[in-house]
Amino acid sequence: MFDLLKLRIRHGKQAIPDIRKAKVMEAFRGFPIIDETRSWNGGVGCKEICPTGAIDVNPLRIDLGKCIFCGECEKFSDGAIKFSNQYRLGSSKRESLVIASSKIFEEFDNTAIEAKKEIHKLFGRSLKLRQVSAGGCNGCELELNAASNVNFDMGRFGIDFVASPRHADGVVITGPISSNMAPALKDAYNSISEPKIVIAVGACAISGGLFADSNQINRKFFDEVPVNLFIPGCPPHPFTFIHALLDFLGK
Numbered sequence: 625m626f627d628l629l630k631l632r633i634r635h636g637k638q639a640i641p642d643i644r645k646a647k648v649m650e651a652f653r654g655f656p657i658i659d660e661t662r663s664w665n666g667g668v669g670c671k672e673i674c675p676t677g678a679i680d681v682n683p684l685r686i687d688l689g690k691c692i693f694c695g696e697c698e699k700f701s702d703g704a705i706k707f708s709n710q711y712r713l714g715s716s717k718r719e720s721l722v723i724a725s726s727k728i729f730e731e732f733d734n735t736a737i738e739a740k741k742e743i744h745k746l747f748g749r750s751l752k753l754r755q756v757s758a759g760g761c762n763g764c765e766l767e768l769n770a771a772s773n774v775n776f777d778m779g780r781f782g783i784d785f786v787a788s789p790r791h792a793d794g795v796v797i798t799g800p801i802s803s804n805m806a807p808a809l810k811d812a813y814n815s816i817s818e819p820k821i822v823i824a825v826g827a828c829a830i831s832g833g834l835f836a837d838s839n840q841i842n843r844k845f846f847d848e849v850p851v852n853l854f855i856p857g858c859p860p861h862p863f864t865f866i867h868a869l870l871d872f873l874g875k
């Protein structure tokens with residue numbers, strides 16, 4: 625037992641102290657900086673190479689809800705597209721995820737998530753979430769798991785994942801919603817008592833991602849249920865998830 629205590633003392637505090645000021649490595653692909661004037665063909669080559677149809681041209685823009693951050697477009701853009709390492713990508717409005725050259729990160733960061741008083745009042749001190757992997761590859765699920773580990777320690781903000789939807793205030797959806805998982809997702813959602821929130825995490829959940837054209841997915845859930853928070857990425861970094869939730873909760 626004393627050995628264990630000694631080990632614990634040696635480890636010290638492992639949680640990232642000020643998560644709001646945390647930085648990620650330079651190579652991380654986050655918010656894209658778009659400068660259409662640098663592209664000789666308006667970004668047509670990028671549009672062709674994008675595996676998820678996230679790029680549109682005239683004007684050149686990237687839909688972060690579809691983007692898997694593979695970086696291929698950056699190579700073919702003649703400098704028109706450059707991914708910064710800004711990881712705060714969450715938005716409460718789907719349309720805000722479409723980034724054009726006129727949009728700078730600071731503007732996006734200040735407006736993408738609307739902190740509502742009633743959400744802060746209801747869930748500001750405690751938010752319990754049920755995660756449903758609706759055909760996910762386990763990438764997003766792994767990062768969500770990391771959000772609760774000793775480093776990111778999301779629990780310090782009163783945000784936790786729970787095992788039962790009956791104990792939850794909202795559902796976190798990952799994966800494109802396979803036909804097999806569509807009824808299970810609906811069941812989980814229906815089992816959560818009102819008021820409840822819906823969070824779509826990752827390109828697959830937001831838009832279908834790489835599987836958008838598959839006949840094995842069933843996304844009717846989103847026709848019936850509005851999404852409160854979109855968190856892009858493939859998968860999103862735990863910081864992206866935690867920051868989006870803190871902004872959403874007005875913390």
Ligand code: SF4
Pocket residue numbers: 673674675676677678679686690691692693694695696697698
């Ligand atoms: S980084 Fe995003 S926008 Fe660029 S090619 Fe990959 S998926 Fe498409």
